Amino acid sequence: MWLEFGRVFQQLSADADVRAVVLSGAGDKAFTAGLDVQSASQDSTLMSDQKDPARKAKGMRAQIEEFQASIGAMEKCEKPVIAAMHGIALGLAIDISCTADIRICASNTRFAVKEVDIGLAADIGTLARLPKIVGSTSWVKDVCLTARDFSAQEALAVGFVSQVHEGKEKTVQVAIDLAANIAEKSPVAVQGTKELLNHARDHSTVDTLRYTQLWNSVALQGADFPAAILSVLKKQKPTFAKL
Amino acid sequence: MWLEFGRVFQQLSADADVRAVVLSGAGDKAFTAGLDVQSASQDSTLMSDQKDPARKAKGMRAQIEEFQASIGAMEKCEKPVIAAMHGIALGLAIDISCTADIRICASNTRFAVKEVDIGLAADIGTLARLPKIVGSTSWVKDVCLTARDFSAQEALAVGFVSQVHEGKEKTVQVAIDLAANIAEKSPVAVQGTKELLNHARDHSTVDTLRYTQLWNSVALQGADFPAAILSVLKKQKPTFAKL
Amino acid sequence: MWLEFGRVFQQLSADADVRAVVLSGAGDKAFTAGLDVQSASQDSTLMSDQKDPARKAKGMRAQIEEFQASIGAMEKCEKPVIAAMHGIALGLAIDISCTADIRICASNTRFAVKEVDIGLAADIGTLARLPKIVGSTSWVKDVCLTARDFSAQEALAVGFVSQVHEGKEKTVQVAIDLAANIAEKSPVAVQGTKELLNHARDHSTVDTLRYTQLWNSVALQGADFPAAILSVLKKQKPTFAKL
Amino acid sequence: MWLEFGRVFQQLSADADVRAVVLSGAGDKAFTAGLDVQSASQDSTLMSDQKDPARKAKGMRAQIEEFQASIGAMEKCEKPVIAAMHGIALGLAIDISCTADIRICASNTRFAVKEVDIGLAADIGTLARLPKIVGSTSWVKDVCLTARDFSAQEALAVGFVSQVHEGKEKTVQVAIDLAANIAEKSPVAVQGTKELLNHARDHSTVDTLRYTQLWNSVALQGADFPAAILSVLKKQKPTFAKL
Amino acid sequence: MWLEFGRVFQQLSADADVRAVVLSGAGDKAFTAGLDVQSASQDSTLMSDQKDPARKAKGMRAQIEEFQASIGAMEKCEKPVIAAMHGIALGLAIDISCTADIRICASNTRFAVKEVDIGLAADIGTLARLPKIVGSTSWVKDVCLTARDFSAQEALAVGFVSQVHEGKEKTVQVAIDLAANIAEKSPVAVQGTKELLNHARDHSTVDTLRYTQLWNSVALQGADFPAAILSVLKKQKPTFAKL
Amino acid sequence: MWLEFGRVFQQLSADADVRAVVLSGAGDKAFTAGLDVQSASQDSTLMSDQKDPARKAKGMRAQIEEFQASIGAMEKCEKPVIAAMHGIALGLAIDISCTADIRICASNTRFAVKEVDIGLAADIGTLARLPKIVGSTSWVKDVCLTARDFSAQEALAVGFVSQVHEGKEKTVQVAIDLAANIAEKSPVAVQGTKELLNHARDHSTVDTLRYTQLWNSVALQGADFPAAILSVLKKQKPTFAKL
Known part of the structure; x- marks a missing residue:
């Protein structure tokens, strides 16, 4: 089981x-x-x-x-x-x-x-x-x-x-x-948040900050960040593609 | 900014x-x-x-x-x-x-x-x-x-x-x-306390204890520790030099 | 002193x-x-x-x-x-x-x-x-x-x-x-619990899990685990040898 | 593949x-x-x-x-x-x-x-x-x-x-x-040696020494150590069970 | 100076x-x-x-x-x-x-x-x-x-x-x-190699492997990898954009 | 023994x-x-x-x-x-x-x-x-x-x-x-060198550099460093007090 x-x-x-x-x-x-x-x-x-x-x-x-x-x-x-x-x-x-x-x-x-x-x-x-x-x-x-x-x-x-x-x-x-x-939220944002919080538990602050730089250097290239920003500006509810 | x-x-x-x-x-x-x-x-x-x-x-x-x-x-x-x-x-x-x-x-x-x-x-x-x-x-x-x-x-x-x-x-x-x-407190004591607490966050207990030994081996040679001790004994309010 | x-x-x-x-x-x-x-x-x-x-x-x-x-x-x-x-x-x-x-x-x-x-x-x-x-x-x-x-x-x-x-x-x-x-509890269980909790404070989760495998691979070979299990099944109060 | x-x-x-x-x-x-x-x-x-x-x-x-x-x-x-x-x-x-x-x-x-x-x-x-x-x-x-x-x-x-x-x-x-x-050597000794050398690569000396204590506290309870000692004393070639 | x-x-x-x-x-x-x-x-x-x-x-x-x-x-x-x-x-x-x-x-x-x-x-x-x-x-x-x-x-x-x-x-x-x-080589490959080798010096093997996954998950999306592959297949000398 | x-x-x-x-x-x-x-x-x-x-x-x-x-x-x-x-x-x-x-x-x-x-x-x-x-x-x-x-x-x-x-x-x-x-050399320099090299074995480069700052912030206040410098300038052989 x-x-x-x-x-x-x-x-x-x-x-x-x-x-x-x-x-x-x-x-x-x-x-x-x-x-x-x-x-x-x-x-x-x-x-x-x-x-x-x-x-x-x-x-x-x-x-x-x-x-x-x-x-x-x-x-x-x-x-x-x-x-x-x-x-x-x-x-x-x-x-x-x-x-x-x-x-x-x-x-x-x-x-x-x-x-x-x-x-x-x-x-x-x-x-x-x-x-x-x-x-x-x-x-x-x-x-x-x-x-x-x-x-x-x-x-x-x-x-x-x-x-x-x-x-x-x-x-x-x-x-x-x-x-x-x-x-309903951006899966890129949500899954990144889980990953980085789990990383923090077992690494030093300096290490997690560096890992975070790398993580977001690609995550921010996805469609979710601009889409979410736009939704806030337009006060609309965004939808996000699967991840 | x-x-x-x-x-x-x-x-x-x-x-x-x-x-x-x-x-x-x-x-x-x-x-x-x-x-x-x-x-x-x-x-x-x-x-x-x-x-x-x-x-x-x-x-x-x-x-x-x-x-x-x-x-x-x-x-x-x-x-x-x-x-x-x-x-x-x-x-x-x-x-x-x-x-x-x-x-x-x-x-x-x-x-x-x-x-x-x-x-x-x-x-x-x-x-x-x-x-x-x-x-x-x-x-x-x-x-x-x-x-x-x-x-x-x-x-x-x-x-x-x-x-x-x-x-x-x-x-x-x-x-x-x-x-x-x-x-108003000893800046040697205050700044050492901040440093050692921050060290503890990202190091093992053994490592922080060792770093602490080294830190206080010089901090305790300053004027603040004897001055503070004396103030306690004499029930006076001490002043401490800049750091 | x-x-x-x-x-x-x-x-x-x-x-x-x-x-x-x-x-x-x-x-x-x-x-x-x-x-x-x-x-x-x-x-x-x-x-x-x-x-x-x-x-x-x-x-x-x-x-x-x-x-x-x-x-x-x-x-x-x-x-x-x-x-x-x-x-x-x-x-x-x-x-x-x-x-x-x-x-x-x-x-x-x-x-x-x-x-x-x-x-x-x-x-x-x-x-x-x-x-x-x-x-x-x-x-x-x-x-x-x-x-x-x-x-x-x-x-x-x-x-x-x-x-x-x-x-x-x-x-x-x-x-x-x-x-x-x-x-009154098994000293094998009690002392192991203290050891593993202290280990967790200064090690990553992965490291403590591995150390735990090793620890219990011998601790579970002692008499206490089967004795405790038996007590639970028989609803009796067990006694455990010294450790 | x-x-x-x-x-x-x-x-x-x-x-x-x-x-x-x-x-x-x-x-x-x-x-x-x-x-x-x-x-x-x-x-x-x-x-x-x-x-x-x-x-x-x-x-x-x-x-x-x-x-x-x-x-x-x-x-x-x-x-x-x-x-x-x-x-x-x-x-x-x-x-x-x-x-x-x-x-x-x-x-x-x-x-x-x-x-x-x-x-x-x-x-x-x-x-x-x-x-x-x-x-x-x-x-x-x-x-x-x-x-x-x-x-x-x-x-x-x-x-x-x-x-x-x-x-x-x-x-x-x-x-x-x-x-x-x-x-031909004791598999308990051989596999323990591999494990501890690999452990040393990624851990501090103090950590590996502690892990070693735990490892050998059970490994030495096996038949291989006394059998090997006896072989040396008797100048015989030992055989060791599978592991 | x-x-x-x-x-x-x-x-x-x-x-x-x-x-x-x-x-x-x-x-x-x-x-x-x-x-x-x-x-x-x-x-x-x-x-x-x-x-x-x-x-x-x-x-x-x-x-x-x-x-x-x-x-x-x-x-x-x-x-x-x-x-x-x-x-x-x-x-x-x-x-x-x-x-x-x-x-x-x-x-x-x-x-x-x-x-x-x-x-x-x-x-x-x-x-x-x-x-x-x-x-x-x-x-x-x-x-x-x-x-x-x-x-x-x-x-x-x-x-x-x-x-x-x-x-x-x-x-x-x-x-x-x-x-x-x-x-003359891909700067994405070269700078990544320096970064990962330096990371290995101060981290465990498991940590460097994980950091590597993340690093290459974006590095491999650049133009250099397909360009280099193609050059090998075509036996041509590639050129790579600045990084 | x-x-x-x-x-x-x-x-x-x-x-x-x-x-x-x-x-x-x-x-x-x-x-x-x-x-x-x-x-x-x-x-x-x-x-x-x-x-x-x-x-x-x-x-x-x-x-x-x-x-x-x-x-x-x-x-x-x-x-x-x-x-x-x-x-x-x-x-x-x-x-x-x-x-x-x-x-x-x-x-x-x-x-x-x-x-x-x-x-x-x-x-x-x-x-x-x-x-x-x-x-x-x-x-x-x-x-x-x-x-x-x-x-x-x-x-x-x-x-x-x-x-x-x-x-x-x-x-x-x-x-x-x-x-x-x-x-014959400065015991402050010699013992510090042993300590820092041993520290490097089990710590990251960043950690050893920080520990080194602290170590020398007191070691350099001793008499040995100025005495050694003076000896070099005067081309004399220095002697150093016990440590």
Whole structure:
């Protein structure tokens, strides 16, 4: 299923008809409850006959890398992704939503970085991304070390999500409206903005400024910038070609 | 005008009589409304006859680099800069204020990272600096991808500004008082603090700690540290020489 | 005393019987008032007869490095450290608490990054770590450049601390309960979580993800993961061996 | 064909029966003459109808990235790869061989970083890797800026290749013997050595040392280290299980 | 004079008529003997009345930064620079030539990293660039710590220069021929190659590969690539427009 | 013994009477044959009863870290270290000599990165440092993956050592003369040169240039620079105070 998840986002990234993506969870109860503990207890790599720790490690590194790559495909997707969460959102729910661009949730969402309670440090992305997504390291370490629940309101207060709405339906609708709003804008501007903000996270200011010069030296040669300028001057609503 | 902006801050940085700087916008209406769309529609580089995309790109890279350098001169200025904003503060207003050390604003300020609405990814500094200035990446991407307005209160809640006051006049006065307060302190201590905090943004903790050792190995040899210590012991108000 | 502080945390890091640490200040009045100004005025390195600035600098670099290393031992301690602060918490109090994993405080705590007022840029860690611990750079520069006090509530609002409680006694009790909670969990999971979150602060996302693969390729071979999984399935409370 | 190249090396990396790889060119005349100019002149992305430079750029970035990933699969292959080159070795030949671990060549090999002569900066890896593979930057820039030929002897003198032999047949035989020699050693030791040397290229010394601690903390738990030690003590030839 | 040096290279970088640059020294005796010791003994910053070490340091940092920027302008010049050296080439001669792309010299050249002998660590660029320009760190530290002379032949053997010729006249002629050769090639290809090789020096392989994708996504849209391809197919000599 | 090695170099670094260090091996036969295989086969951490791989790993990480730190103390020693090698120089001999500043050897020296032959990837520093010390990566991987011997002449050709002499006695004498030569120079200049060259290895050019500005802003305030300048003008031999 997670390999499929990765492939879907590779496709969304390449498909020029797609301009923004909303990710939500099926059903009323949960965004996702994370790892299926029953199934993990029978995982073939973890439970393999291989007894040599050095050899077993190679298989495990490969498996974690593949899992990280599948979830990370959402971050690499060149279109903005909005995660609309509700209900139970544990473990992998955090790994996944950390790779979204914008996180909003229903007021009943119950989050937890649950991994410590099943005996492991979160390894699909939460520990790499969460401290770069919210501002309070003390809070990040609190929730990651204790595996305690935190509410939608707490998530909003620390900046993990940027909006909270009543119920799943309303939350998803807001996400779709937000996506529709973004989809009407220049895809050259939108996708460039995502790329450059992601670049900033992992590079120095000087490096991102230089990368930005290069990026816009071609992006500004497209039809969108003059078309948008013209629309502003003429107070018309522009339309932009696919990208 | 922006080249002039850069030169002014180079001069403020070099002038030993200056100990802190307040930047505000003239007039009641706006800090700045950003790019002049009319003028941009006639920009010589963007609208040049050059048809070869590779050659056109070189001119555009150079132009963006020059613009970034002018605005970035405020960040490189060795004295603390306080941006006191009010009214309309769009596009370039965000690029500029991101290079200030402290941001405060009037309660009527209306901010927006407006660039997406004119068909481009912000390229003068907002996308490189904003995610390192506030804690919530979800919020940063929301405002950058939608180009929506945000209020003074919202800016305070996410930490983009650290104070909100009633009206421009009061805001500027608070900024001046803050600058006066800083100006009374040891310029060796103040300028070192700015330098080391900026260093921390783009370097690992280990690197900043090492750079700090070197910095203070000479800063502490100046007259300010013993003078300040003595003032504390004698409960007197110290004065510090220019730097 | 600070050398002793460092050695204590090296020992806590190595002692497998220790699973979590609480740091609080003795007495009712202060967590710590920071540098003893009287004693600093007689510091042998600062006040040495050495008149050659280049030679004096070498001694000072060494002294700052040693001090940084002692305080930094708390960050390197492989067990989570909870700083429970109260009363006066100035200067070195901030350097120290920045190396803790979780910061909580009593509602009467009075914080200040005081160094500018004694004529120096903070050099034991505050300027390197504080901007990576809280989300608002404008606030960080405000408190570092002005040396002004800030309250427990302000510290909570910007995310410097993640909990505020009434009085020292209650605060310390909460910290101990939190530590006890963490101590019951798998030490493999807990110590891995601390390590990976600290790694994320100073590395790119890609680098931390790769380091995580390697880390869990051996951590998951331990007894804790299957034991924890089994406990969840059997709804029992697991116990974990020392690490 | 290049997508196939990438898939082959992914398979070689995963197949535990493979312990070392030799890459050579078919036929007597060339390792590879690089880009097929005739075919490039009809490349669908380059020659597409898309006239919008911003939109065209997206397709080209994707195409270059895919090409880089295919060739880069050889570097990511966890088994050592020996490139045995002969005859004409232009353009892509350099991109490819830069991703090998060991480069040897026949004395008749004629190399060139040919891209400048077909109007582009090399973009499949040569410019990113060559300056990290040989010691003389002056030489690297000479051959990359002039696109001039260089001989096997010159390649040896600057360290681009580490051995030169008479003729293709002899060169390939030496490569196979070298691979066979490596294949008899502990795969845990061999693959760890490749991983850590590659890590060193792109990380600071401190970072690689830390990664090394973690790597060997599990690698040394395998059967190979005690088996190898025992073989040395008993002066026997060890055999090592697959990895 | 050095400020002038910087301005000249800024102009050469911007002037589209310039496609390659040769730097040589006037007169028969020296490329440059480096710092004028007599003049340094009267340097206003070094010998200023300022007695406060912290304040004096600020002036010195600014002066070194300005000097570094002037010399570094040659590295930032977007056209390839060939340094053709002869005779005495001490101290600053090394700082300067380290910022060139290609270094060649006359067989009578006498080099030395002379700074240690006048009581300082080289601060205009030699210590930052030399270890990244030649392959043997042991040799680099030998010549930098002892300040001993080294010959043209030794410079060639370690890769500091890539060619040695008889006498200044011949050396300069070779440099001019090399520049002329480069000047006939596509300036889009040539300047891109310089940019990407310089990028590789200070970034990870992954980062340079990504930057390369972006660079060529616009460079390949220019007229040079199809023109060069066509020339190869038609076996004609292409000409390329200015850049 | 290795802990002692580390402590000796910490002491040499701190002792102002020491200005340069020569490291050689006792006896005629070997610089060092590296790990004592007999003793390794009884190593308490490796052979401990601990069966839990996650717990065993923690002990091993700590042990490797301690070993790395001991050997690395030679690199951190602020005085230049010259390694004068002879005879057998295997395994740890390479780890150790990679942390020296200058490497010279007797013509009879027989080197090998031997670790692969005892079933492990070298973990005390060779794999982190060797690729940054010599220019040919193909050669580095050849000797690290095959564990084959290489001679003094081969070490010289690739730049691992910078001088080869006849016999141990002569080699050590040359090293002592070299150290004596360095010891007569300004220790401010010499130690600054070592620091800045080491900084360059692990930082970008821009970062090292900035660090250099700061370093010399205090170093040039010492007595050595004017004294050295004066000596040159007066053609006298200067003497420099201890550092």
